[in-house]
Amino acid sequence: xxxxxxxxxxxxxxxxxxxxxxxxxxxxxxxxxxxxxxxxxxxxxxxxxxxxxxxxxxxxxxxxxxxxxxxxxxxxxxxxxxxxxxxxxxxxxxxxxxxxxxxxxxxxxxxxxxxxxxxxxxxxxxxxxxxxxxxxxxxxxxxxxxxxxxxxxxxxxxxxxxxxxxxxxxxxxxxxxxxxxxxxxxxxxxxxxxxxxxxxxxxxxxxxxxxxxxxxxxxxxxxxxxxxxxxxxxxxxxxxxxxxxxxxxxxxxxxxxxxxxxxxxxxxxxxxxxxxxxxxxxxxxxxxxxxxxxxxxxxxxxxxxxxxxxxxxxxxxxxxxxxxxxxxxxxxxxxxxxxxxxxxxxxxxxxxxxxxxxxxxxxxxxxxxxxxxxxxx
Amino acid sequence: xxxxxxxxxxxxxxxxxxxxxxxxxxxxxxxxxxxxxxxxxxxxxxxxxxxxxxxxxxxxxxxxxxxxxxxxxxxxxxxxxxxxxxxxxxxxxxxxxxxxxxxxxxxxxxxxxxxxxxxxxxxxxxxxxxxxxxxxxxxxxxxxxxxxxxxxxxxxxxxxxxxxxxxxxxxxxxxxxxxxxxxxxxxxxxxxxxxxxxxxxxxxxxxxxxxxxxxxxxxxxxxxxxxxxxxxxxxxxxxxxxxxxxxxxxxxxxxxxxxxxxxxxxxxxxxxxxxxxxxxxxxxxxxxxxxxxxxxxxxxxxxxxxxxxxxxxxxxxxxxxxxxxxxxxxxxxxxxxxxxxxxxxxxxxx
Numbered sequence: 001x002x003x004x005x006x007x008x009x010x011x012x013x014x015x016x017x018x019x020x021x022x023x024x025x026x027x028x029x030x031x032x033x034x035x036x037x038x039x040x041x042x043x044x045x046x047x048x049x050x051x052x053x054x055x056x057x058x059x060x061x062x063x064x065x066x067x068x069x070x071x072x073x074x075x076x077x078x079x080x081x082x083x084x085x086x087x088x089x090x091x092x093x094x095x096x097x098x099x100x101x102x103x104x105x106x107x108x109x110x111x112x113x114x115x116x117x118x119x120x121x122x123x124x125x126x127x128x129x130x131x132x133x134x135x136x137x138x139x140x141x142x143x144x145x146x147x148x149x150x151x152x153x154x155x156x157x158x159x160x161x162x163x164x165x166x167x168x169x170x171x172x173x174x175x176x177x178x179x180x181x182x183x184x185x186x187x188x189x190x191x192x193x194x195x196x197x198x199x200x201x202x203x204x205x206x207x208x209x210x211x212x213x214x215x216x217x218x219x220x221x222x223x224x225x226x227x228x229x230x231x232x233x234x235x236x237x238x239x240x241x242x243x244x245x246x247x248x249x250x251x252x253x254x255x256x257x258x259x260x261x262x263x264x265x266x267x268x269x270x271x272x273x274x275x276x277x278x279x280x281x282x283x284x285x286x287x288x289x290x291x292x293x294x295x296x297x298x299x300x301x302x303x304x305x306x307x308x309x310x311x312x313x314x315x316x317x318x319x320x321x322x323x324x325x326x327x328x329x330x331x332x333x334x335x336x337x338x339x340x341x342x343x344x345x346x347x348x349x350x351x352x353x354x355x356x357x358x359x360x361x362x363x364x365x366x367x368x369x370x371x372x373x374x375x376x377x
Numbered sequence: 378x379x380x381x382x383x384x385x386x387x388x389x390x391x392x393x394x395x396x397x398x399x400x401x402x403x404x405x406x407x408x409x410x411x412x413x414x415x416x417x418x419x420x421x422x423x424x425x426x427x428x429x430x431x432x433x434x435x436x437x438x439x440x441x442x443x444x445x446x447x448x449x450x451x452x453x454x455x456x457x458x459x460x461x462x463x464x465x466x467x468x469x470x471x472x473x474x475x476x477x478x479x480x481x482x483x484x485x486x487x488x489x490x491x492x493x494x495x496x497x498x499x500x501x502x503x504x505x506x507x508x509x510x511x512x513x514x515x516x517x518x519x520x521x522x523x524x525x526x527x528x529x530x531x532x533x534x535x536x537x538x539x540x541x542x543x544x545x546x547x548x549x550x551x552x553x554x555x556x557x558x559x560x561x562x563x564x565x566x567x568x569x570x571x572x573x574x575x576x577x578x579x580x581x582x583x584x585x586x587x588x589x590x591x592x593x594x595x596x597x598x599x600x601x602x603x604x605x606x607x608x609x610x611x612x613x614x615x616x617x618x619x620x621x622x623x624x625x626x627x628x629x630x631x632x633x634x635x636x637x638x639x640x641x642x643x644x645x646x647x648x649x650x651x652x653x654x655x656x657x658x659x660x661x662x663x664x665x666x667x668x669x670x671x672x673x674x675x676x677x678x679x680x681x682x683x684x685x686x687x688x689x690x691x692x693x694x695x696x697x698x699x700x701x702x703x704x705x706x707x708x709x710x711x712x713x714x715x716x717x718x719x720x721x722x723x724x725x726x727x
Contacts, residue, residue, distance in 0.1 A: 019396065019397075020395075020396040020397070020535065021395055021396045021397040021398075022397075051589070111498070112494075112497060112498045115497050115498060115499075115500050116497055118500055119496060119497045119500035119501075120493065120496075120497045166490055166493075167490065167493055167494070167497070170489070170490050170491065170493075170494055171489065171490075172489050172490075172491055173491075173494060190481075190485065193482065194482055194485055194486065194489075194491060197474075197479060197482050198486075198491070198495055200556060200557075201556060201557055201558055202495060202498070202499050202502065202556070202558050203556060206495065206498045206499055209498055210494050210495075210498055247397070249397060250428075250682065251396075251397060251428065252397060280649055282642045282643075282645060282646040282649075283642055286635060286639050289633075304631075305619070306619070306620065306621030306624075306627040307621070307627050307628060307631045307633070309618045309619055309620050309621070310620060310621070310624055310627065310628065310643050310646075310647055311643075312618060313618050313620060313643075313646055313647055313650045314642070314643055314646050316615075316616075316650075316679050317646050317649065317650070319679040319680075320679060323679075323680075349585040349586055
C-alpha cells in the first residue's frame with residue numbers, strides 16, 4: 001500500500017496542488033475513486049475537467065452541487081463529484097453573511113460584484129477553499145478531494161484569502177462611505193485627485209459602482225474575516241493532506257517545488273508527491289553499440305538500417321529516462337519527507353472509471369516504486 | 378544548409394497555447410529565425426516570469442527595459458539582434474499614467490489597492506493596457522523609427538487566459554467604458570483585426586487534451602477576438618524512426634552478440650516508440666480534422682535543458698516548415714481553409 005493509499009483511507013481532506021497541465025484533475029478523481037472503493041463516502045471537487053472525464057463523472061451539466069456517481073464501490077462506499085463554480089459559491093457566501101435579503105440582493109446586483117469572480121485574482125482559489133470548508137462542515141462526506149485551480153502563479157492559491165480580504169477592506173473606498181463631512185476631512189487631496197483621475201480614465205460610473213459595492217458590503221467584513229480564518233485553519237488541520245502533482249518537465253518541477261516550499265511554510269508538510277506522465281525506462285544502449293547509422297550497430301549484419309533504428313530508439317528513450325531521473329532526484333532531495341509516486345504516461349486520456357482505477361493501480365498499489373519498464377495502456 | 382528565407386507573417390506575432398506546450402521555446406525559435414533573416418526582433422513577455430533568457434544562454438531575468446538576448450551578427454552574417462522585455466499590466470499602467478503626467482498617482486493606485494478595485498470594476502482593463510502598449514510598439518515599428526524592432530513576438534498568457542486577453546478590447550467596448558481607455562480598446566481592435574499587423578500562432582502538442590484545447594482556443598480566438606491565425610505549431614513531435622516490424626528477427630539476422638534480456642529490452646523499447654509514433658500521427662490527423670490550419674511540426678529534442686543550440690535547431694525546422702506550408706499571411710481563417718496539414722517534408726513526418 002502506498003503512502004497515498006493511506007491518505008485515501010484515513011484523511012478527511014486531500015488537496016491536489018501543482019502546476020497546470022500535469023493531470024491534477026485525473027489524480028484527484030482517482031483518489032476519490034479509491035476512497036469509494038475503500039467504503040468511504042468520497043467526493044471529488046473538480047475545477048475544469050476534460051470533457052470526457054466530466055461525462056464519466058456525470059458532470060456534463062455544469063453545476064455547483066455534488067452528483068452521485070454510480071459504481072461498484074466498497075461497502076457503504078459512495079462516489080460523488082462536483083464541478084466547482086466560483087460565482088455561485090461566492091453568491092452563497094454573500095447570502096449567508098448578509099444581514100438581510102435586501103443587503104444580499106444589493107450586492108448580487110452590483111456590477112463590480114458581478115465582475116469579481118472573473119476579474120479579481122485569487123477569488124477562484126479562495127472560493128474553492130470556501131466550498132471545501134462548506135462540504136467538510138456539512139459532514140456528508142468522509143473524504144473530500146480537491147483539484148486546485150490551474151493558477152498561473154502558485155502564490156495566488158495560498159495568498160487568496162488574504163488578497164480577497166484586502167480587497168474587501170479597501171481603505172479609500174471605505175472612507176468614501178463615511179458621512180459627508182467626515183469623509184471630506186478624511187479623504188486627503190491626494191485621494192481626491194486619485195478618484196478624479198480614475199473617473200477621467202475609466203468613467204465616473206465605475207467609481208460609483210465601487211462605492212455602491214463597498215456600501216452594500218458594510219457590516220459583512222467580520223463574518224467574512226472569521227470565515228476566512230476557519231478556512232485557513234482547516235488547511236493546517238491534521239485531517240487535511242496536501243498532495244503535490246507534477247510532471248517530469250523542468251517548468252513543472254520548478255513550479256511544483258515552489259508550491260511545495262510555500263506549503264511547507266504555511267502548513268508544515270507535503271504528504272506525497274505524484275510525478276505523472278513518466279516515460280518508461282529501458283536502460284542504456286548495450287556497450288559497444290554505436291546508434292549512429294554506419295556505426296557499429298547493424299553495420300555489417302543483415303539487419304542494417306532497422307537495427308540502427310532500434311539502437312537509436314533505445315538511446316533516445318534512455319536520454320528521456322535519465323532526464324526524468326534527474327527531475328525525480330531534484331524533487332526527492334528538496335522534499336525529503338514526501339514519498340514520490342510515479343505514474344506512467346498513458347497513451348490516451350483517462351475518460352472513465354475503469355481508466356481512473358487503472359491510474360489508481362500506480363497510485364495506490366505500487367508503493368511509489370513501479371516495476372520498470374512501464375507499458376502504456 | 379541554406380536557411381529558408383523568412384517573411385514575417387505580420388509585424389506582431391502572438392504565440393499562444395496551453396501551459397507546458399513550449400510557447401516560450403517557439404517564441405524563441407521564431408525570433409531567432411527572424412533575426413537570422415536580418416529582422417531586428419523584439420520578444421515581449423507578458424507574464425513577468427520566463428525561461429526565455431536561458432534559451433539564449435543568458436542568466437539574468439527579463440526586465441521592463443529591453444535586453445539584448447542575441448547580438449547582431451550572432452546568427453550569421455547580416456543577422457539582426459533579438460531583444461526581449463517584460464510587459465506586465467502593472468508596468469503598463471505606470472507607463473500609461475506617466476506618459477500622461479500622472480506619475481505619482483500610478484504608484485498610489487497600486488499601493489492602496491485601488492488598482493485592484495478598478496481592474497475588477499472594468500475587467501480586461503489590465504489586458505488592454507498591455508495590448509495598448511504592444512500596439513504602441515507596433516506603430517513604432519511601422520514608422521521605421523530608429524531603434525524600433527522590425528518584428529515583434531509576444532509570448533502570450535496560457536491558453537484559456539489568452540482568449541480573454543485578446544478578447545478584452547471587445548469586452549471593454551461592451552462595458553461602456555469612456556474616454557482614453559475606450560480609445561485604447563478601439564486601437565487594439567484595429568491591431569488585432571489586421572492580418573498584416575498581427576497574427577496569432579497557436580502552439581500545441583500531439584496529445585489528446587492539448588489538441589482539443591488548441592482547436593477550442595482557435596475557434597474562440599477567431600470568434601471573440603477577430604484575430605488572424607497563423608499556421609499552428611505542433612511541438613514535441615518525436616522524430617520518426619523506421620523500426621523493423623519484427624525487431625527480434627532483425628536483431629537475430631544482424632548477428633550481434635546480445636543477451637536475451639537485451640533483445641527483450643530493444644523489442645519492448647521499439648514497441649513503445651511505435652505506439653508513441655502512432656499516437657502522435659493519430660493526434661495530428663485529429664487536429665487537422667478539427668482545425669483546418671496548416672501545421673508546423675517541431676521535433677521533440679531529447680536534451681535535458683534547452684539552450685541556444687536547440688533554439689537554432691528548432692528555428693531551422695520552423696523555417697523549413699513555414700516555407701513548406703507556403704507564405705504565411707495568405708492562410709485565411711479556420712472557417713474557410715479547406716486544405717489542412719500540407720505535405721511539408723521534415724524529420725518529424727513519416
